[in-house]
Amino acid sequence: MSIRKGRSVTISDVAEAAGVSRAAVSKVLRNAYGVSPGMRQRVESTIEQLGYRPSVAARALRGSSYRLGLEIPYTGARFMTQIVEGAKRAVAGTPYQIILAPADGPEYDTLESLADGLVDGIIAISPLVDQAWLEDLARRVPVVMLGRHDTPAGYDTVTGDDHAGARAVMEHLLSLGHRRIAHLTEPENVTTPGSGTPHSVRLEVYRACMAEAGLADHIRVARRDVSGGDAVAAAAALLALPEPPTAIFAGHDDMAVDALAAVGRTVAVAGYDNTDLAAHPLIDLTSVDQEGVEMGAQAATMLLERLQGRTEPRHHVATTELRIRSSTAL
Amino acid sequence: MSIRKGRSVTISDVAEAAGVSRAAVSKVLRNAYGVSPGMRQRVESTIEQLGYRPSVAARALRGSSYRLGLEIPYTGARFMTQIVEGAKRAVAGTPYQIILAPADGPEYDTLESLADGLVDGIIAISPLVDQAWLEDLARRVPVVMLGRHDTPAGYDTVTGDDHAGARAVMEHLLSLGHRRIAHLTEPENVTTPGSGTPHSVRLEVYRACMAEAGLADHIRVARRDVSGGDAVAAAAALLALPEPPTAIFAGHDDMAVDALAAVGRTVAVAGYDNTDLAAHPLIDLTSVDQEGVEMGAQAATMLLERLQGRTEPRHHVATTELRIRSSTAL
Structure with a gap:
């Protein structure tokens, strides 16, 4: 020994x-x-x-399950691969295992089911769940929330720097001379102003940057129909406008890839999350890297800290970096 | 009422x-x-x-958990999105929820953890787990295995028709006049001849079709390094051969998309699974549709049948259909 x-x-x-x-x-x-x-x-x-x-x-x-639950809003989202990978890395070498709970419809049920003796701690991406309800949940089981710009007392948060990331995209597109820049985002319920969701912040920054550049008249916001649905039709509708945009800032890479399906290489397209597909030569998408793997690892590490006794809340903000690729070099 | x-x-x-x-x-x-x-x-x-x-x-x-566990070999695989979607659809309207257990390393541990009071039944994609061990597991908890061409007594199987699917790809490439056709597949341990894994069957059909066409000398098999790793280097190495292939049959779409990253549009590329990305205009990948959503739904339905008392094994084989796109039209 x-x-x-x-x-x-x-x-x-x-x-x-x-x-x-x-x-x-x-x-x-x-x-x-x-x-x-x-x-x-x-x-x-x-x-x-x-x-x-x-x-x-x-x-x-005391009968611990040695499982950490990761609630995910829908399974097809490519960014989730980074989060899961990071969380798995953080628990490697501990007795904990990660299990994934896809939320189907209301996230309250999925979170309650996880808290109901299934796991020792919860990491969740639930932008729409009420903060007071989460504070209550966090009194029963340790909770780390991903992507919420709130400052809770009873749970931890891991977010990207959505202000800096969205501003970097807009400054890049403006510096290329674009004036008719559209924003492709999630349905209204996910972008309510002041709600603190990542997509509400990105939309707010888009509007502010357009206004600051004297382009308030050119603000155009398109939305995919339902969370998880594709954004091809929404992007195609932008092209059909009398004055179509010359650039599209999509709220995340999945929507940006859908936009590329609709508009091809005729319009500059930028995404967010720098998913693995963004670097593919046939996609080659300008996107914001917000360190998804590190975010997943941070969330799992913070949960392990809580399981070992930490009670004061921590709020981690991941830095962002714009990766410029040919999708915006037209 | x-x-x-x-x-x-x-x-x-x-x-x-x-x-x-x-x-x-x-x-x-x-x-x-x-x-x-x-x-x-x-x-x-x-x-x-x-x-x-x-x-x-x-x-x-009697204290049922009302959870069904879906073990997945790694989270980044795009085909899994179809399986999960199908399983979720099949349990919609029942009191059951699907939880996902990503296997990290040996699948035995993940399956045991699921069986250990976590779920009422298990759907798993574990090509390498020993059949006798699975029969033993299935005596404790209902089990449905995806993609295993074995004929167990105690659990159910859902597979695609890998013989027909792989043959359709090869006949398509041969009909286009290709002679130097390479096969890009998983590491050796996943393609052991006679093991009954989907990738062992696809490799076997590739070899047989090449031999039948008098092209045994042109058989070239490339493999990605580790399960979950990318196949870009393996595809690039094929291009560097003295007589490089004019067509690549990749064992699944993720490897085919990697191959496209390496070879661009200089070599015909076909994949397998018809993942959502295959239909994207910038990827436009010829691929075999094996009804992934239906496979996931079948697996969950068969598990629910076992929970309601069925004990005789069922083995479902999904039909395949080749979707021809521009990646093979060079």
């Missing part, structure tokens, strides 16, 4: 010393099915020998 | 008659947190009045 001093004992240390996998240690900790008595004894004696006693082990004794 | 005769009472009927949402009925059935005594009484008396007694309600009394 040669555990370095000044460092707490990890599950990897236990696994190595016991000569078993980390998954096996995790299974012993959470009393999972299929652990042989010999395995259990070996792991438990190693845990005692090394003095492995994080609060997670204590939780196991 | 005007429930049509000859039709069993559904949860929607209960919801309508009680004047509450289906979600509320579901919550009462599964004893979820947050149901007021008044709500519970109203729903329960309506259930009694209408004679709503499916076996799912009986399960609630």
Whole structure:
């Protein structure tokens, strides 16, 4: 046993010393099915020998599930791949597993179901759920919300810097000489002014930048019909206007890719999220990188901190960077 | 109360008659947190009045979770969107919810964790898990496996017709006059001959079609490095061969899209799964539609049948259809 001093004992240390996998240690900790008595004894004696006693082990004794729930608004959204990847990386080497709960319709039900004994903590993307309700939920189970620009007392938030990201897109398009710039965004209920959703902020910045540039008369806002639906028709309708836009700022890459399907390379198109598809040579989409993997990792890390006892709220803001590609170089 | 005769009472009927949402009925059935005594009484008396007694309600009394687990090998795969969408559609209107468990590394752990009291039934895409082990798992919890060409006794399977689908691609490419056709597929461990994985079947059909056409000397198999990694380098390496292929048959659309990133429009490229991206005008990928949404719906429906008592195994094979687009029209 040669555990370095000044460092707490990890599950990897236990696994190595016991000569078993980390998954096996995790299974012993959470009393999972299929652990042989010999395995259990070996792991438990190693845990005692090394003095492995994080609060997670204590939780196991109280019947912890060792699962973290990640609520996602709909499964097709490409940005989610980054969030999930980051969350998985953050829990690697801990006994926790990530499970995903796709919200179908009202997110309240999905969140309640997760809190209902299924998971030890919740990461959620629920822009429309009432803050007071979330504060109440967070009294029952630790909660980290993604993308909400609110300042709650009982839960944590991880957001991108939507002000800076949206402004970077608009300054880029304006610097290219575009005047008729349209904004393609989500349905009205997701962009209510002052609601603090990412799409309400991006829309607000779009309007402000247009006004500042003396282009208030050219403000055109198009929306996809329903959350999760495609934005091809909305983008095509912009092209059919008497004075069609020469550039489209889409609220996220999925809508931008839909816009490219409708307008091809005739109109400059910029997206948001820098999903993996943006860098594909046949798509080559200018987009805002808001460190989605890091956002997912931060959210999971903050949840683990809460599980280990932190109670004061933390609010992390990810930085943004505009990635300029040929979709805006017409 | 005007429930049509000859039709069993559904949860929607209960919801309508009680004047509450289906979600509320579901919550009462599964004893979820947050149901007021008044709500519970109203729903329960309506259930009694209408004679709503499916076996799912009986399960609630035994402590059912009303969750179905869907194990997915990695979250970035675009085909999964179709499977999840289908599964969600199939459970809509039932008290069941779908949760997703991304497998990180060995699928055995993820499946055991799901079976460990988390869900009432499991849908899984685990091509490498041992059949005997799955038969054992299926004695504890109902299981439906996606994409496995085995004929188990204790669980159900839903597969595409990989023989017909792969043959359609090869006949299409051969009919266009291609002779140097390469196959881009998954790592060796996922394509072991005779293993019954979709990718082993597609590879086998590729080899057979090449041999039948007298092109055995032109067989070239490229693989992406690790499951979930991209296939750009593998496709680029094909182009660097002394006699590069004029066509690439990629084992699924994600690899085909990667191939397009490497080879552009210089080589004919065909994929498999007909993911949403294949129809995008800037990608426009020839691909095999294997009814992914229907496969997901079938799997969830078969799982619900098992939860209602069916024990004899069912094996559903989805039909395939080649969608020809410009990626193979060079």
